[in-house]
Amino acid sequence: MGAVVADSGFDFSPGAQVPLTGAAGQTAATHALASAAYRDSPVTAILDANGEWHKSAVKKGKLSLFEPNLGEAFSRAVQVRMLGGARKALVQSFGTDPQTVVEHCLAATNIRKARDTRLTLVMGVFGVLFLPGLLLWLAVFQLRRTIAGAKDKRAGALGTVLLVAVGGLLVIFLVKLPFDGILGIYLRAMLIAPVIGWLWAKQICEAAARDLRDRWSALLSGGGIGPKIPEAVPRSPGEIAAESLRQGLARLSAEQQSNSVFYAGPKGILGMGTRWGSWQLAEVLDRADPGKEIHGFRSWDVIRAIHDQLRMLERGPLHTGGFPTPSVKHWIVAPVGENAGEISRPEGQDVEAYQIxxxxxxxxxxxxQFGAGNRHYLGVQFTLWDGQLVITMLITVTVLHETLRIEVTGHALGPVHPLFTTKPSPKTVTVNKTVRFWETKDRALPLTDTTEVVRLSARAPLTWFPNVLDFLGGKLTLPEPFGLRHVWAQKPWRHRFMADDAMRAAAPVLRVVHTAAIKVLEDHGVDTDRFSGRSTFLSGMIQDPAPRKADLYDA
Structure with a gap:
C-alpha cells in the first residue's frame, strides 16, 4: 500500500506506530465521556451539561417517533465531527484520550447496527408484507407520542387512553370484519402481524440494551470491555472505507499532540481553561559591573534555562509524594475571537504533522513579542484526578527596550459534568409479596418498554441512511470550536481538593521560573538585585488563596 499524505502534512503511511491511547492518569475523564455513547437517556439530557460558554443544541426533527436517544445522537455527532473528511480543526482534549472516546462511539454504533439489521429483517417480514397495518400502528404510536409530549399532564394521560381505545376497536374490527376469503384473511393478518413482530423485536432490543448498559456501567467502574472496531483495520489495498477510517483515527491522534493552541479572549485558552491567576516580574536590565557590558542573550536563552529546571519539579528534598512528573512543552498561542465559530491550525513548511x-x-x-502575530509560551501541565483536573502554568519572557518581563499565568480545567459520571440505574418497581403482603420486593422491569421497541423498529430500516434519520428525527449539534474535553468541563473551584491542588502548584512553579531566570541574568552580567526583590514580593503575593478572573480583567 503506498503512502498517503494528508494536506496537513501528516504521513498516514503504515509503519512503526507508537500507541497514543490509554495514557496513564487520564482514564476517568476519558471513560466518562466515552460512556455517553452507550447511554439510553433522552437526548435533551445533554443540555444540562452545557458549560458557561459552550452550548450544545438538540435540533428537532419532523417526527418524534424517529428521534434519537442520547447515545445514538452523541455517537453520530462525535464520529462526524472528529472523523469526517471535511471536518474543521479540533481543540486538543487535555486530560483525555479522544481517540478512545471516538472508538467507543464506533463500537456502540456497531452494536446498534447489528441490532438494527435484525430489526430490519423483522420489519420486512412482519411490516412491509403487511404495510397498511404497520402504517396504522405507527400512526397510532406517533399520535400517542405527540399527545404524551404535551406539557399538560391530562393530555399525556389521553395518549395512553387513545392507544387502549384503538386496540379495543381493532379487536372489534377483527371479530366483526365484513370481508371473507383471502381479503378478509389479509386484513386480519395485517393487524396481527405487526404485534407478532413487536414481540420478536422486543427480545432483540432487550438483548442490545443489556449489552449497552453493561458497557456503560463497566466504563464508569474503572474497567470495561475495550472497543472493537475491526472496520478500522484494512485487510487489502482496495478497502477504501477502512483505510479512510484508519487515517481519520491517526489524524485525530496527531492533532491531539499539536503544540499550537488558541486564546479566545475571556474564554481563555481553548482546552486549557480561563486564566485564574497572573504574576509578572518586570525590571530594567542594568549592568552588574559598570565597567563591563551585558553579555548578549535572547528570550530563548532564558526560556531554555527555565525549561530545564521545570523538568526537575517532581524532585524535592523530602519524600512527601509531591508533584507527579509534569508535561513541559513549548506552545505557540494564536489569538481567535471570543465567539469564533472555528479555528485554523498553522500550515506551511514550518509545520509537520500539526507540530510547529x-x-x-x-x-x-x-x-x-509585540504587535501582530502568534506568541510563544512555555507550559508546565499537571494531569490530576485521573484526568478530571488539568492544571497548566504558562511562562512567557519578553524583552522590550531595556525591560525584561517574565509572566507566569495559571489555567485550570475542571472535571467533566456529572451527567457523564452517572451510572445506569436499574429499572425496578417495588411491589407487595403475594403471601406476605406486608412485605415488599423489587421486581425488575424490561429495559425497553413498548414505545421504545416501536421507536427502534421504526428507525432500524433507516440506519443505513443517517441523513434521512437526522431529517426525520433530529440530531445533536456540538458547540464550536469543538474539543471533547473543554466543552463539557466544569470549574474546579467547587471541589475543595481540586481548588487546593491548582493553587498549590503556583508557588513552586513561580519560584523555579524566577530562580532559573535570575541565574541566566547573573551569568550574562545583569544586576539582579531588583529582580530578586521583585521575586520575593511576588512569592508573598502568590499566597493569596483566592482564584481570580484574570481573563476578564475584573480582579
Missing part, C-alpha cells in the same frame, strides 16, 4: 518545528518556535519566542 523547533526553529520556528525559537524565532517566535525571540521576535514576536
Amino acid at each position: 518545528k523547533n526553529h520556528e518556535i525559537q524565532r517566535i519566542c525571540n521576535e514576536q
